[in-house]
Amino acid sequence: MHHVIVERWSRRRSWMHARDARVKLAALVALIAASATTPPSHWTAALFYGALALAGVLAARLPVHSLLSRAALVLPFSATFAAVNWLAGDPARASALLWKSYLSAFSVLLFVSCTPLADALRALEWCRVPSLLILIAQFLYRYLFVISEQAQHMRLAAQCRAGGNHDWTFRGAAAALSVLFVRSYSRADGIRQAMNARGFAGRFPALAAPRFTWIDGVFGAAAIAACAGVRVMA
Amino acid sequence: MHIPDGFLTPPVWATLDFAGLASVSLLARKARAEVDESRIPLLGVMGAFVFAAQMINFPVGLGTSGHLVGGALLAFILGPAAAAMVMTAILAIQALVFQDGGILALGPNVLNMAFAGVFAGYLPVHFLGGRSRRAALFAGAFLSVMVSALMALSELLISGVRMPAGALWISLALFAVSALLEGVITVAAVEAIGRLQPSWVKSRGGGMRAPALAIIALTAVFLASVGITFASASPDGLEKLIERAGPAGRNLFAAPLAEYQWQGLGGEWMGKAAAGVLGVGFVFVLCIGFARLARSKK
Numbered sequence: 001m002h003h004v005i006v007e008r009w010s011r012r013r014s015w016m017h018a019r020d021a022r023v024k025l026a027a028l029v030a031l032i033a034a035s036a037t038t039p040p041s042h043w044t045a046a047l048f049y050g051a052l053a054l055a056g057v058l059a060a061r062l063p064v065h066s067l068l069s070r071a072a073l074v075l076p077f078s079a080t081f082a083a084v085n086w087l088a089g090d091p092a093r094a095s096a097l098l099w100k101s102y103l104s105a106f107s108v109l110l111f112v113s114c115t116p117l118a119d120a121l122r123a124l125e126w127c128r129v130p131s132l133l134i135l136i137a138q139f140l141y142r143y144l145f146v147i148s149e150q151a152q153h154m155r156l157a158a159q160c161r162a163g164g165n166h167d168w169t170f171r172g173a174a175a176a177l178s179v180l181f182v183r184s185y186s187r188a189d190g191i192r193q194a195m196n197a198r199g200f201a202g203r204f205p206a207l208a209a210p211r212f213t214w215i216d217g218v219f220g221a222a223a224i225a226a227c228a229g230v231r232v233m234a
Numbered sequence: 235m236h237i238p239d240g241f242l243t244p245p246v247w248a249t250l251d252f253a254g255l256a257s258v259s260l261l262a263r264k265a266r267a268e269v270d271e272s273r274i275p276l277l278g279v280m281g282a283f284v285f286a287a288q289m290i291n292f293p294v295g296l297g298t299s300g301h302l303v304g305g306a307l308l309a310f311i312l313g314p315a316a317a318a319m320v321m322t323a324i325l326a327i328q329a330l331v332f333q334d335g336g337i338l339a340l341g342p343n344v345l346n347m348a349f350a351g352v353f354a355g356y357l358p359v360h361f362l363g364g365r366s367r368r369a370a371l372f373a374g375a376f377l378s379v380m381v382s383a384l385m386a387l388s389e390l391l392i393s394g395v396r397m398p399a400g401a402l403w404i405s406l407a408l409f410a411v412s413a414l415l416e417g418v419i420t421v422a423a424v425e426a427i428g429r430l431q432p433s434w435v436k437s438r439g440g441g442m443r444a445p446a447l448a449i450i451a452l453t454a455v456f457l458a459s460v461g462i463t464f465a466s467a468s469p470d471g472l473e474k475l476i477e478r479a480g481p482a483g484r485n486l487f488a489a490p491l492a493e494y495q496w497q498g499l500g501g502e503w504m505g506k507a508a509a510g511v512l513g514v515g516f517v518f519v520l521c522i523g524f525a526r527l528a529r530s531k532k
Contacts, residue, residue: 101239140282151289180287188279192276
C-alpha cells in the first residue's frame, strides 16, 4: 500500500531525513510556489525546478524510479485537462498543467518520504495551524492503517465466501460499510477510555523536541534562494 | 474533485488559501467549543473510517462501481463544525501522503469539500431530518457532491483553464451521476447502521419547523455555486436600458464598486475579488443590523 511504503521511506536515515521538518516544509512551499507562479511555457525553469527536487531525492537516498512513478498518479487527471486545453488551442497551458502538477506531486512525495508525518504535523502546528486539526489528523493517520486493514480483511472474507473473485452486491457493500462503521465507532470509544486512563490532556507529547541547527538554516536559505533565483530568471 | 497544483492562477489559489485558513481557524474554535476533549479520538477514527469506507466498492451496473465520498455522512454523524474539521484533516492527509490534491490548492479544496460540501450536506438533515430522514440524507449527499464539484469547476474556469461547452456539460453530467450515487450509498449506509444500532441513528438529525427557510438556504447554496459557473457577461435589463438611453443615462451616480470592480486595485481579478468580498461583508453587516433591530422591537 502506498502509505505503508511512504511511511517506511520516511523512517530511513540520511542527511535530508535529519533536517528540521519546518525547514523542509518551507523549502517545499518555496519550490511549489515558485513553479506555480512561473509563466506556462518556461521549460528551462521547469527543468531547473525538477533538478532541485531530484537533488533532494539523491540527498535523501530514496529510490528515484519509485518516486518518479508514484508521483505519476497525478498524471491521468492532469492529462485529461491538458488534452482538452491542447485541443482548445492552448498548448502552453496544456504543458504547464502537466509539468506543474507533476512537479508538485513529486516534491510533496519527496517531503513526506523524508519526514515522518508526525514531524510534518508538528511543523504545521508550529506554523499556528489549529491544534484541534493537528490532533484529528494524528488520530486519523494512526488509525487509517488499522481500519483500512480491517476493510481489506472484510473484502477478502466476502470474496472467499462468494467462492471466487465476486465482489459485493450493493446491499452487501452497505452491510459491510455499516459493520465497519460500528466497529470503528466502538474502537473510538475504547481509544477514548484508554487515552483518558493514560492521562491524555488533548496533546500528544513529543519524544524529542525539534532541534534547529545552523545546517538547517543554511539548507533552508539555500533552497529558498535557489527557487527564488530560478523564478526571477524565468 | 481534488484540484492539483498548477491548475489555479496565483490570485485564485492565494485568495482561496487565505479564505480557507480563516475558515479553518474559525471552525476549529467552534468545534472545540462543541466537542468534548475526550471525543477528539472519535473524530480522528471517523476520518479513518471514511478513508477505509472508500475502499468498499458499490456495484452500480455495466461493470462499474462507485464509493462513498462521506461529507454528508460525516455531517450527519458528527455535526457540521466537527465534520468540516475531519474533512479538512482527510484532505490534508490526502494531499500530503497520497498526492491527491495540491498543497497550494489545499485552501480551495478545503473550501470546496470540507466547508461547502459538508455544510450543503448538513442543511437538509438540519432542516428536514426529523420528518423524512431518508429524503434529507439523500438530498444532503447529492448537494454535498454537486456543490463541491461546481465550486471546483468554477475555480478552474476563473483560472482560465479551457473547458469547451461540451466538456463542461459532460463533466456536469458525470458529477450529477456521482452525486446521485453518493445519495443512494449514504442512505443505504445509514439504513444499514440503523439496523445494527437503531437507537444511535434515531438520536441523530434534529429536524426543524421551518421548511421554507430550508428551501431558501438550499437554493442560496446551490445558486451561489452554479451562478459563478454560468454567470453571463452580457448586460442585464437595466444596463441595456442605460445603454439605449445613451450618454444621458450614464454617470448619474458613480458607484464605488461599479462593474463589481474595485478600481483602486491593480489586476482585474484582484479588483473583482475585493469588490465581491466587500459586497458580501456589507450585506452580512446589513442583515445582522436588521436582525438586531427586529429583535429589539419584539
